[in-house]
Amino acid sequence: MAIKKTALYSSLWASCDELRGGMDASQYKDYVLTLLFMKYVSDKFKGDPYGMILVPQGASFDDMVELKGSKNIGEDINTIISRLAEENDLKGVIDVADFNDEDKLGKDKEMVDRLSKLIGIFEGLDMSSNRADGDDLLGDAYEYLMRHFATESGKSKGQFYTPSEVSRIVAKVVGISHDTPQDASVYDPACGSGSLLLKASDEAPRGLSIFGQEMDNATAALARMNMILHNNATGKIWKGNTLSDPHWKDPIGQLKLFDFAVANPPFSNKNWTSGINPTEDLFGRFNWGIPPEKNGDYAFLLHILKSLKSTGKGAVILPHGVLFRGNAEARIRENLIKQGYIKGIIGLPANLFYGTGIPACIIVLDKEQAKHRTGIFMIDASKGFKKDGNKNRLRDQDIHKVVDVFTRQLQLPRYSRMVPLAEFAGNDYNLNIPRYIDASEPEDLHDLSAHLQGGIPNADIESLERFWQVFPSLRATLFKPGRAGYCDALVGANQVKSTILAHPEFTAFSERSLAPFQQWRDSSNLASIHPGDKPKAVIHRISEDLLERYSAIPLLSKYDVYQILMDYWAETMQDDVYVLVQDDWAAGRQLRELVAKKGEKLKETPDLVIGKSKYKAELIPPALISMRFFPQKVARIGQLQAAYDNASQELESYLEEHCGDDGLLNEALNDKDKVTKASMTARQRLASDPEEVAALKQAKKLFDAEANAKNALKGDEEALDQAVFRQYSALSLDDVQALLIEDKWLASLQAGIEAEIERVTQQLTNRVRELEQRYACALPELTAEVESRSKRVVEYLRAMGLEA
Structure with a gap:
């Protein structure tokens, strides 16, 4: 297996x-x-x-x-x-x-x-x-x-490891394409464990020639092992300090030149000049300026720039400070911008990296088009992430959006724009991203007139225009014209959601929003997965297809839908596909018996228990087989479960009512202050009071009813488990595919997309409800209410013989 x-x-x-x-x-x-x-x-x-x-x-x-x-x-x-x-x-x-x-x-x-x-x-x-x-x-x-x-x-x-999510972005924006030949080279002067180099090589159809250098001996060893485990044993990793003793040189002793470079050098290295005199650098790396003695960020950037061919391209991860710090760094930055070497800058969220919480950016270099460059493409991706413990992590959708926007040079409000070089010159060549992209959300301002005179400002309603374009008549259902510039609510705040869900335009929107998924499930051809297929190729194919199909659906973000699939892949689907590509669909019939080693507990939770034997299903959970092949048994068990729950609740209520200090069942409590069937039976032999005897009889009746319901439920559950156990070996390959594809994968994904449609609707609901509640009571109404309550207080005080 x-x-x-x-x-x-x-x-x-x-x-x-x-x-x-x-x-x-x-x-x-x-x-x-x-x-x-x-x-x-x-x-x-x-x-x-x-x-x-x-x-x-x-x-x-x-x-x-x-x-x-x-x-x-x-x-x-x-x-x-x-x-x-x-x-x-x-x-x-x-x-x-x-x-x-x-x-x-x-x-x-x-x-x-x-x-x-x-x-x-x-x-x-x-x-x-x-x-x-x-x-x-x-x-x-x-x-x-x-x-x-x-x-x-x-x-x-x-710092020996660059988060794989960031590595993926770097590898995809550096400029490697499907036409990149296998003999093209990629270089990392501070390669750590080698993850950036491997990700970059994976972007080329036949891989790249890998060159790296790492100062730490143990980390360089990790990189060598990493190369072999990734089937890249020819990757060349050298131990040593890149800045003071660069290993990769050409025959005449100058720096070897590479087609691509990727790097995540140590942030703000304070000892970068150790073993080197920057003013007499043998390799001419600091012709555009000498970085500060106590900050090596630009030292690595300039080394990479010098190590690139005239058509070379690079992507370097550096702290945000390189974009705006002054003095020597400002002069270097100005020279690089004037030379046109910087193609783009991608601002990343804070707290992504291990070893530091400061935000970083990716600086994309391109020598080939430097002479023709008229601007720098900037992205502020600082808002797209998820919390993961005490760190932030990029989601698949965040990565895909950054790469899409950068490679297509898409200009999106509050996210990306092409900034002309002249604009940088006007800002003293400061590259701080917020100067050029305002990523902040518009402030939600209150309308003073609405608070004073009532009504909901039309401007607030019109700010929801993206919803009204999809639901053109819903606005008239929720609001009516009021005084000039304002409108009044037609539906109470607590009725907003039900009104939206019941509206025919929302029903039509829901159906339209599920249509691309239905088309995708037909085109995904998941039943074609066979041994020898590559799971990563499978998820790439089906995820890109789903993303494209949702590219034109209003209100829904195609990246949010994409994330639903990617999350499900990570949690469940990739495990299933890895089994299929090695053991084929017949693996769906298999149950693996769990046997604990002597003196140890089982490490896995069993899916099915038959007698004393415990089994784990490799692909198909027993519940799916139950629902598809034994729906009547499942319904019957549901009824028995409800009967058992009712019997238990009735017994619990009866005992609670009669077990107090003066209760009729007080004498039947055991040493743990509970009434059990045994303690009740023992008390029945001694009880003489008619009311107590009757209470004990009723308790026994309820105990028996609960036990009978439990036994009936257990019997049917065991019978169903036996039937499911036998059904596994009787499954045809068509059965396995239907259970796995339709009942497991597609059902889960559809539920996720339906939840996303509901989430979008909830955004509209919440905003409409918020506006209604915000302006529900104008100042005159509040003043009148205060006066009315004040008068009532005075009247109460007088009635009590007190003067206000």
Whole structure:
């Protein structure tokens, strides 16, 4: 059975738990990622003399398994890893972590137990049937771990990883196209774990030639492993300080020139001049100005610019300060703008990056069109994100919108515009985005005249014009003309929503809004998914189709609809598709029996329990089979559940009524102050008071009724479970496809889109209700109400013999 992404991720994170006590995340990442690498290459290449990695005798993960419980386990693991490293020129890459370090892993039995458990977690993962090419299940798992390590590493150690969402934007706006040849090069002078380089390479149809440099030894090792796990073993990663000792040079000792460059250099590096004299730079990187000694942001930007061919293109992530800081940086900025090297600037939300909460931007460079450049395209994407713990994260829709707008140079209000170079000159070449794009929402102003004289301002009603264009007669249903410039409400605030939902124009809108989904479900051809397909290609195809079909539907944002699909893909659908592309549709018939290891609890929640056996459905939940094949049984169980709930409620109410201090059932309470069937039966033998005897009989009757209802329900539920259990093996492939596509995937997605239509309607409802309530009582009415209440108070005081 294929590994599901979520199952793989949870297993890998469980391995981190085994190490969590002895070291922080910045340290234990080296252990976990090394074992992930060892397990993957062993499963993938053991016994293959032509494999990308040669696994020699005695140097596989299987040899590690043999060490479980051994007192020399740490030392022997180091030996195994060292053999693999020597055979594949990976010294200093996969042997960075010391598995015999007592300070980190504990001494004696503690180390043996910890490493044995760690190996046991990886032992349960079969990676031989999972590919890392095209659909990089292992590569994605690597990024999953890197994100969690970065989250836990804190401010000082989280910079080895660029959030994958930001990497995706950088890779898509740098200028790589379907025509980019395989021998084109991409360069990252501060490559960290290599995620930016890999994302950029993935944008080219046949990949790119990868070159990177990373100052931190351990992080450079992570990048090398990352290349191999992503089937990019030829990617060249060098250890060293790019600014003081750039490795990649041409035959005459000058900087090697590249077609593309991507980078997320350390923000505002205060030691960038270490080992370098900028005024005598051998490579001429600082001809446009020397950055401040205590701030290296422009040092990396200028290095990248110098490393690009005359037709080269780059995209660099830098803090917002580079856009507006003065002095030396202002002069550099002016020179770069005048030379036309800056193609675009994309402002990102704050708190995206690990290690800092400050906002950053992407500066897009383009030497090829520099001479003809008349403006810089700017995007303010700072508002598009979701909260994820203590960080912000870009959603799929945020990424897609940025890329669409930038690549098509679309000018959207409060979001993007092409700013002429002359406008920058008029602002002393300050590039601060808010100077050129006002992304703030219009202020919601109150109308003083409406508060004084009543009525709802026409201007507020007209601000909802996008709704009135879709519902042209609804406005007249909700409002009528009032005094000049104002209107009056025709529907009470509490009736606004029901009025909108019942309006025929809204019904027509709902039907129109679902039509593209119906067309998409027919064109998506989900039943064509077969072994060998690439899940990422599947989601790209169907998501782009859905996005396009919703591009012209009023009120609904195509990006919001797109996000519904992408969220469902991440939560559920991708796991299903990964199973299908490896085990085909027959996997829908399979139930996997869950068996816990001795002394351990089950790690998964069973979907079906038959007797003492517990089962997990790989693709199709039992509830879907119940609804499709046994609807009458399901309806019957619903009736029995309602009867059981009623019986329980009736019993609970009766006991509550008669169990007080003076209640007839007070003597039947047990030592936990509860009446049970046993305590009630015991009391019946002793009771003599007729009223108490009657109460006990009634309680027994209710107890029996509840028990009978429960037994009836349990019997039918077990019978249904048995029927469902038998039905799995009897499913035809057509049944499996109908259950998975229609009942699971499409039903969930349609519900999400219907909820989005409801959300849009709720926006109109809330605004109309807000306006009605805001101006419901004019000042004269409020004054009259105050006077009336004041008079009543005076009258009450007089009636009490008091003077106001």
